Amino acid sequence: MGGQGSEEMRVRKAIIPSAGFGTRFLPATKAQPKEMIAVIDKPLIQYTVEEAAAAGLNQIAIITSRGKASIEDHFDRAPELEAFLREKGKLDLLEQVRRISELAKFSFIRQPEMLGLGHAILMGEEFAAGEPVAALTPDDIYDCPVPCIKQLVEAFLELRATVVVLGRVDEEGTRKYGIVKVKKQLSERVFEISDMLEKPGPERAFSDLGILGRYVFTPQIFAAIRRTPADSRGEIQITDAIRTLLDSQPVYGYLFEGKRYDCGNKLGFLEGTVALALKHPEFGRPVREIILSLTGGE
Numbered sequence: 001m002g003g004q005g006s007e008e009m010r011v012r013k014a015i016i017p018s019a020g021f022g023t024r025f026l027p028a029t030k031a032q033p034k035e036m037i038a039v040i041d042k043p044l045i046q047y048t049v050e051e052a053a054a055a056g057l058n059q060i061a062i063i064t065s066r067g068k069a070s071i072e073d074h075f076d077r078a079p080e081l082e083a084f085l086r087e088k089g090k091l092d093l094l095e096q097v098r099r100i101s102e103l104a105k106f107s108f109i110r111q112p113e114m115l116g117l118g119h120a121i122l123m124g125e126e127f128a129a130g131e132p133v134a135a136l137t138p139d140d141i142y143d144c145p146v147p148c149i150k151q152l153v154e155a156f157l158e159l160r161a162t163v164v165v166l167g168r169v170d171e172e173g174t175r176k177y178g179i180v181k182v183k184k185q186l187s188e189r190v191f192e193i194s195d196m197l198e199k200p201g202p203e204r205a206f207s208d209l210g211i212l213g214r215y216v217f218t219p220q221i222f223a224a225i226r227r228t229p230a231d232s233r234g235e236i237q238i239t240d241a242i243r244t245l246l247d248s249q250p251v252y253g254y255l256f257e258g259k260r261y262d263c264g265n266k267l268g269f270l271e272g273t274v275a276l277a278l279k280h281p282e283f284g285r286p287v288r289e290i291i292l293s294l295t296g297g298e
Contacts, residue, residue: 009160011153011216013127014057014104014134016048017120019065019111024265033068035138039273040280043074044263045138046100053103055150057134061107061127063120072108077101116235118225125222132156133221135238137213137264141272143279144258149214155190155254156216162245165214166191166253167260174205178239180253181206189255193246198231198239209253211239212260221245 022034029037035045045062052060064071078097085094109123121135134149142148148165156163169177176199183194196211197204215238224245230236242251261272277287 009132009157011132011134011156012057013059013061013131014052014136014149015061015063015121015124015127016045016052016136016138017063017111017117018045018068018071018138019063019114019120021114025269033071035068036070036074037269039141039263039269040277040283044141044269045071046074047141048136048138049075049103051142051147051149052134052136054147055134055153057149057153058104059107059127060104061109061124063109063111063123065111065114072106075101075103075106114235115230116233116237118228118236118238118241121217121238121241122222122225122236128219128222130219132219133217135215135217139262139264140213141261141263141276142214142256142258143261143276144256146257148256148258148260149216151256152214152216152254155252159190159250159252161249162218162221162242162251163216164193164211164242164251164253166209166255167212168208168255169210170208171202173210174202174208175199177210177212178237178242179205179207180209180211182209182253186252189257191253191255193251193253195246196239196243198237209255211253212256214256218245218249220249224248 018035022029025034036043082094107127111120111123136149152163152165178196178198179200180193181195182191184192225241228236228241228244262268263272277283
């Protein structure tokens, strides 16, 4: 990587895997994708797309599956709706609706079988076309002073190597996330990684540093995924693929600055909804009053 020019090192593409069944949200996800469940006034996946766009990632591939056409529709133009809003003079809403399709240039790639996050990212190999590429899971909403993926992109441009987002996790977190082994701490937020395990549990965890759904990869990640065997469930885990990548090049972790809400489970989804509602310019005050009234002011 060290010999590549700055143009080759630009990160402008992002992959957002969105092909899962969303079983943790049943029955809400029986007839709609989990990624389209609204958090306040936007579907969950829009937060991730906006994060990527704010980091200058202007080409986005969303990995979908059967039954997820509403995701494509959401990021497409809606001429009839736009005409209706214009006719009714609802220009603020018209601007919001039009802006969605202008966030980035979108590609939609169908994953025929759900064979793990690693396999979903592999579906974006042709889209990446030999360039570095970011990957963002839409289960996570990051509320950061600098967009989380931008923090990783900036680290990637400095380190010229794959960077994964890190966050401190508790014992339960070691059962939910990939956990890294640190080779060397380079700064307050940057760690060189020597190993990692997917969901090891507290007994086998190397540290309290978990990988939390944001990545910026060198192009070699796709060859590493292809060399990575499936796990006992028949899935290719991206954590295992990054371990394979470690055999040939360094990998770094970046301890992000900000707040993350794990909206991939119901309680985290509720936490994220309430936290973002409290910060919302229109709803913040009334939501706070509702909470106080329900809790007796405690």
